[in-house]
Amino acid sequence: MTPLLEIRGVTVRFGAAEALRDVSLALQPGAALGLVGESGSGKSTLLRVLLRLQGVAEGHVLMDGQDITGQREARLKALRRDVQVVFQNPHSALNPRRTVHDSVAEPLQIQGGLDGRAIRTRVSRLLDEVGLGEHFLWRYPHELSGGQKQRVCIARALAPGPRVLLLDEPTSALDVSVQSQIIELLRRLREHHALTYLFISHNLAVVQLLCEEVAVLRQGEIVEQGSVEQVLHAPQHDYTRALLSSVLPPGAYRLQQGQAAS
Amino acid sequence: MSMIEIENFRLAFDGFEGRAHVLDGIDIRIEAGESVGIVGESGCGKSVLARSLLRLNPSPPARVVSGAIRFEGQDVLAMDRAALRRLRGGTIGMVFQDPVTYLNPVFTIGRQMEEVLRAHEPQLSRAARRDRCVELLEAVRLPQAGALLGRYPHELSGGMRQRVLIAEALAGKPRVLIADEPTTALDVTIQRQVLELIADLVERLGLTLVLISHDLGVIGAVCRRILVMYAGHVVEDAPAEELFRAPRHPYTRGLLAAMPDLRRPGHMPSGIPGSIPDLRTPPTGCRFHPRCMMAEAVCRATKPVLLGGDGHAVACHMAHVPA
Amino acid sequence: MSEIALTRVGRLRQEHAGGLRQARFFAWTFARSPSALLGLALVTVFLVLTLIGPWIVPYPEHARGAVDLANRLQPPSARYWFGTDEMGNDILTRVIIGTRTSFWIGLTITGLAAVVGVPLGVASGYFGGRIRSVIMRVTDVFLAVPGLVLALAIVAALGPGILHGVLALAIVWWPGYVRLIEAKALTLRSEAYVEAARTMGASHTRILFRHILPNCMGPLVVKASMDMGMAILAAASLGFIGLGAKPPAPEWGAMIATGRTYMPDWWWYSAFPGFCIFLTVLGFNLFGDGLRDTLDPRSSR
Numbered sequence: 104m105t106p107l108l109e110i111r112g113v114t115v116r117f118g119a120a121e122a123l124r125d126v127s128l129a130l131q132p133g134a135a136l137g138l139v140g141e142s143g144s145g146k147s148t149l150l151r152v153l154l155r156l157q158g159v160a161e162g163h164v165l166m167d168g169q170d171i172t173g174q175r176e177a178r179l180k181a182l183r184r185d186v187q188v189v190f191q192n193p194h195s196a197l198n199p200r201r202t203v204h205d206s207v208a209e210p211l212q213i214q215g216g217l218d219g220r221a222i223r224t225r226v227s228r229l230l231d232e233v234g235l236g237e238h239f240l241w242r243y244p245h246e247l248s249g250g251q252k253q254r255v256c257i258a259r260a261l262a263p264g265p266r267v268l269l270l271d272e273p274t275s276a277l278d279v280s281v282q283s284q285i286i287e288l289l290r291r292l293r294e295h296h297a298l299t300y301l302f303i304s305h306n307l308a309v310v311q312l313l314c315e316e317v318a319v320l321r322q323g324e325i326v327e328q329g330s331v332e333q334v335l336h337a338p339q340h341d342y343t344r345a346l347l348s349s350v351l352p353p354g355a356y357r358l359q360q361g362q363a364a365s
Numbered sequence: 366m367s368m369i370e371i372e373n374f375r376l377a378f379d380g381f382e383g384r385a386h387v388l389d390g391i392d393i394r395i396e397a398g399e400s401v402g403i404v405g406e407s408g409c410g411k412s413v414l415a416r417s418l419l420r421l422n423p424s425p426p427a428r429v430v431s432g433a434i435r436f437e438g439q440d441v442l443a444m445d446r447a448a449l450r451r452l453r454g455g456t457i458g459m460v461f462q463d464p465v466t467y468l469n470p471v472f473t474i475g476r477q478m479e480e481v482l483r484a485h486e487p488q489l490s491r492a493a494r495r496d497r498c499v500e501l502l503e504a505v506r507l508p509q510a511g512a513l514l515g516r517y518p519h520e521l522s523g524g525m526r527q528r529v530l531i532a533e534a535l536a537g538k539p540r541v542l543i544a545d546e547p548t549t550a551l552d553v554t555i556q557r558q559v560l561e562l563i564a565d566l567v568e569r570l571g572l573t574l575v576l577i578s579h580d581l582g583v584i585g586a587v588c589r590r591i592l593v594m595y596a597g598h599v600v601e602d603a604p605a606e607e608l609f610r611a612p613r614h615p616y617t618r619g620l621l622a623a624m625p626d627l628r629r630p631g632h633m634p635s636g637i638p639g640s641i642p643d644l645r646t647p648p649t650g651c652r653f654h655p656r657c658m659m660a661e662a663v664c665r666a667t668k669p670v671l672l673g674g675d676g677h678a679v680a681c682h683m684a685h686v687p688a
Numbered sequence: 689m690s691e692i693a694l695t696r697v698g699r700l701r702q703e704h705a706g707g708l709r710q711a712r713f714f715a716w717t718f719a720r721s722p723s724a725l726l727g728l729a730l731v732t733v734f735l736v737l738t739l740i741g742p743w744i745v746p747y748p749e750h751a752r753g754a755v756d757l758a759n760r761l762q763p764p765s766a767r768y769w770f771g772t773d774e775m776g777n778d779i780l781t782r783v784i785i786g787t788r789t790s791f792w793i794g795l796t797i798t799g800l801a802a803v804v805g806v807p808l809g810v811a812s813g814y815f816g817g818r819i820r821s822v823i824m825r826v827t828d829v830f831l832a833v834p835g836l837v838l839a840l841a842i843v844a845a846l847g848p849g850i851l852h853g854v855l856a857l858a859i860v861w862w863p864g865y866v867r868l869i870e871a872k873a874l875t876l877r878s879e880a881y882v883e884a885a886r887t888m889g890a891s892h893t894r895i896l897f898r899h900i901l902p903n904c905m906g907p908l909v910v911k912a913s914m915d916m917g918m919a920i921l922a923a924a925s926l927g928f929i930g931l932g933a934k935p936p937a938p939e940w941g942a943m944i945a946t947g948r949t950y951m952p953d954w955w956w957y958s959a960f961p962g963f964c965i966f967l968t969v970l971g972f973n974l975f976g977d978g979l980r981d982t983l984d985p986r987s988s989r
Contacts, residue, residue: 118613141484141552141553141554142523142552151407154886154887156883156886156887179889180889182890183887183889184889187887187888188883188884188887190880190883190884192880194878195644195879195881196880196881196884198880198881198898198899198902198903199716199903201898201901201904202703202706206881209885209888209890209898210888210889213459213888213889213890213891213894214889215401240702240706241703241705241706242706243706243710244368245705246706246709248640248641249407250640251640252371252881259884263888278406278407278579279406279579279580279581279620279623280406280619280620280623280636280637281406281640282623282625282634282636283623283633283634283635283636284636286625286634287633287636304555305552306553306625307627308625308626309625311625311627311630312378312625312633312634314587314638327604331630332630335627336630345554346553347728348557349553349554349556350553350559350582350627351560351582351583351585351586352554352559352582352626352627352628353581353582353585353621353624353626354582354585355585355589355605355606355608355609356585381713381716381717382713
């Protein structure tokens, strides 16, 4: 099966430092791939490479099997429609001077082909799908909670009818009770629209909830990749094991150096 | 006399379109040597409460409406400037969330730590101060402490910076350590190390710990007693094991149910419907009632009081009803 | 709530409810600062005088310089609130008419500077790279020469007169806008919502006009307000050294210059125009400060 979106042997350098070194990752249609990495792992760079916002020193970026590595912006129309992103921080992902309606309508306006009324209907429907009522249409971002803002971002990402959603830590900035609502929403949307997900997170438990496969990124390299059962429950690499042992599950126990004793 | 006594404390913030009742009748007693965790989501008031202990909330717009805060019997709200300065850093040390903004980028680590020492132990000579700085940095397990004194904050990683902040908090030999989301901005692997450090220091130095976090996992790992806050109220107060085993407040149950657990792959966490109330016009009675499955008329009418004889207190009219 | 059920007005109100709430919040925050309110009051007085000045002055014919030697150099009195000048003209009248002159001088200088500076700043900050280098070099050149000196040189070349003075000052002023807007555009460029727009395939034009420019308005408005005062002062300075407005045009700086020879005995000649400059500049500065505090919510919310 041809992967929807793929990077092969990609290396990205910033000056002397290598943010990504010989990284290969493939998103099969319908997959939910988790990408786990801490700060400095290169996950943001990887995201930007996939979105063609970042150039590569070596390697290729392919979409539907076609090499889009060197392509100019004008030829990336398919990418811009089919691949959308939801960012980590909902507070900075929306233009503070634009209403919810305007922010969600923007991809529709860029695509063209719909008049004002049609756009408004579409926007209302999208907001409804993410669980926001009509009265949110004319609100400004600062009047919304974190969870509501993130829903708006998801609605905006869905507007152009994408096939792939790149989710960059979409729940990390949210309260845990809101987090589960968003995860449930993402699950539902994936089924409903047959979406492919790349879910970037440092939270392994959340990755387990949403993803089938997971790749572990460390300092620009993929150190382990496989199914969620394999990687999260039978890890091979030391780093993966270190990550897993750092997870603090809910429960009362005493932290002792090296291990947790219940 | 408990070490920290907060009695019917009410604090409001005056802003545009009204007054937000951020803390609405907080009653807490913390004894010497306890490790207490305060858990709650955004807007519950936990950080405001922590800052109130040291009167760090900017005073307009924050306004103490009523109540008292006492530290070892002394009224914190009535203290004069000198006593307050001795309290801050000297008796009560505080560690904040984001090490980036709490360390001055233009001064070396050594310089910043010396400043703290000069404020709390002015009698030390220059050499003695330096030795004490090294001692503190070693206590927080930072390698090559001597060399570190000459470094600037940007040369250190996030975890190292947070350790420096902990060292600074301990410089004045405090008896209480307040840590407000000390690991939230750190990577997962570093987070665990820093928490281990805090747990270790608290035990070794016999400190009283108040740890604030939105993450029950973090709190459960370090604290023996947990206070759950929602919209300006303490809704549950229990020993850590009991809270996880048999939570009594619907919100606590909701929080626990919402946490994803790596050990349970098939289990889908459930959210809590609704959202936190606008504290300018909070719900009548119990502030959680609009989101509560078990709400009855009494919940809308009267504010529940924190009650419980067996060391496990809960503020809920429906607490006697099984889950 | 269906579309049909809402009236046109109802829909408009719904759409703009958020904006109205914002406006109210700004007004409330602004009004909390006494100095900002003072600035607003002074600026309002200034603008009102600009608008209706010619119709309320006691001696309209004195505005352009009538001659009434019998009443020359009269001290301030009930008849002539600010006294008279050496031609017998009422200084109050001339000062009020001078408000108009100052207004359009300040507006033109600031307006021209912004119209040139803002696009350059946005382009420089947003595109970076070579565009930025070029714009920065040019800006640096202009910034290297002290403002007033450059203005003098330009006016000396073009010849005296208000128009040339204004042009000269506008040329001196625009680099400040480039610097300010460039810094803001640079930070905006890396905001998540700008990245999001790029992932939607938004063209640069769209991003610039929809995302970058509107969010530059804050610092721009603050700077423009404060610049109004400074521009008026600069123009008056030019007038003072005789390179701006020429008498008998009722420009404050020119009036102070002429009045200088009559100091200190006939102090009112220079004093009142000078005092007006002071109040105007103070007003715009305080107003600009107030705007900055309002638009930059560093104070607790």
